[in-house]
Amino acid sequence: MNRGLKGLEERVLSQNLCISCGACLSLCPYLRSWQGRVVKLHDCGLDEGRCFAYCPRIDVDQGSLQGKAHGKDDRDVVMGPVRAILMARAKDPIWRQRAQSGGVVSALIDFALRKKAIDAAILTLRDTDLLPKGRMVRNREDILTCAGSSYVSGPTLEALHKGPWQEEEKIGVVGLPCQALALAKMGTTPVEKKGSIDKVNLVIGLFCTWALEYEKLMVFLKKRVGEGCIEKMDITSPPERLFKIKMADGLHSLPVDEIRPFIRNGCRVCFDMTAEFSDISVGTVEGIEGWSTVILRSDTGEDLFKKAEGEGIIESRPLPEDHLNHLREASLLKKERAFIAIKERKKQQIILQKP
Numbered sequence: 001m002n003r004g005l006k007g008l009e010e011r012v013l014s015q016n017l018c019i020s021c022g023a024c025l026s027l028c029p030y031l032r033s034w035q036g037r038v039v040k041l042h043d044c045g046l047d048e049g050r051c052f053a054y055c056p057r058i059d060v061d062q063g064s065l066q067g068k069a070h071g072k073d074d075r076d077v078v079m080g081p082v083r084a085i086l087m088a089r090a091k092d093p094i095w096r097q098r099a100q101s102g103g104v105v106s107a108l109i110d111f112a113l114r115k116k117a118i119d120a121a122i123l124t125l126r127d128t129d130l131l132p133k134g135r136m137v138r139n140r141e142d143i144l145t146c147a148g149s150s151y152v153s154g155p156t157l158e159a160l161h162k163g164p165w166q167e168e169e170k171i172g173v174v175g176l177p178c179q180a181l182a183l184a185k186m187g188t189t190p191v192e193k194k195g196s197i198d199k200v201n202l203v204i205g206l207f208c209t210w211a212l213e214y215e216k217l218m219v220f221l222k223k224r225v226g227e228g229c230i231e232k233m234d235i236t237s238p239p240e241r242l243f244k245i246k247m248a249d250g251l252h253s254l255p256v257d258e259i260r261p262f263i264r265n266g267c268r269v270c271f272d273m274t275a276e277f278s279d280i281s282v283g284t285v286e287g288i289e290g291w292s293t294v295i296l297r298s299d300t301g302e303d304l305f306k307k308a309e310g311e312g313i314i315e316s317r318p319l320p321e322d323h324l325n326h327l328r329e330a331s332l333l334k335k336e337r338a339f340i341a342i343k344e345r346k347k348q349q350i351i352l353q354k355p
């Protein structure tokens, strides 16, 4: 089996399973990001390559990867490694005003930079045209420009490969579960590493049920809400379940079912809702405005969070039990859906292969 670009093309790109995380970009001249998609420009003769080794959509034994990445496999089977689960928010309103939920992600990255736990971070900037891209940040102003969620997935991790980085620099990365998984693969692959993964010493993962495909969503939104600049997007909790889009001309609300056709195919086979390969995972707290759900997963994550709380940057509370149960349920449901989708794909492949 080819474990290079040819293998990646056969198993991911041609199967429409790529989620455009950016892990394979800027490593070689043959792959490029275009309009939210990864496109192959040329064939590659190598039997083995980093594009294949880093791709989160190439199947992997997650237990052993978790063990390699964290030193031991101490996973909770539903939620990955867990030290503590709580709800939290940034104390300074500057973060909360611009952020998606409690501003915990932005405030922690700012804190980590100020404390020199990291020298730079890779965040995601949602441009006015909705297409997200990785952005290296080193100060508060740049963190603020990246605050908030883009429900379109984009090649954030390309910025890690691009750098440029200084010799001893330490990097923090904020990303989706697929991007946190790609980082774990980068750190543990036997394929020659080269590049910046050894500099990454903090990963903050975002909860994610699914992300949307850029091109199809744009065509739909132009027709549905017009062409103005999108200032913020949000998805409200059930039973309302609306996709809310804040634009210069006001707030547009669409039923989430209208955007489901634009969910990336690659998200349908993803097992991870809570970014299990992170030091800290952050999501919203459904029904409690302005707070984030936080999972502390590693020494690094726990240490950073506790220091930030100790210095009054973050405040936390226990997560109510019904929210905790709901989170476990949602996480398990994503795994079940992925399992069914993968089984279905395998069945189709067997049918296609029959003479």
Ligand SMILES: Cc1cc2nc3c(=O)[nH]c(=O)nc-3n(C[C@H](O)[C@H](O)[C@H](O)COP(=O)(O)OP(=O)(O)OC[C@H]3O[C@@H](n4cnc5c(N)ncnc54)[C@H](O)[C@@H]3O)c2cc1C
Pocket (backbone or CB within 6 Å): 098, 099, 100, 101, 102, 103, 104, 105, 106, 107, 122, 123, 124, 125, 132, 146, 147, 148, 149, 150, 151, 152, 153, 154, 156, 174, 175, 176, 206, 207, 208, 209, 210, 211, 212, 282, 283, 284, 285, 292, 293
């Ligand atoms: C595609 C997507 C799906 C999500 N699905 C869920 C869900 O199902 N349930 C849930 O509870 N939470 C979900 N979230 C997470 C939630 O929207 C917030 O990101 C999270 O609560 C953190 O809020 P905050 O106020 O602390 O973050 P902020 O302080 O606002 O920081 C958010 C950070 O997210 C990063 N970011 C934004 N868009 C992207 C992107 N497309 N790719 C990578 N990084 C990005 C930015 O770099 C920014 O630093 C999702 C987020 C995304 C991007």
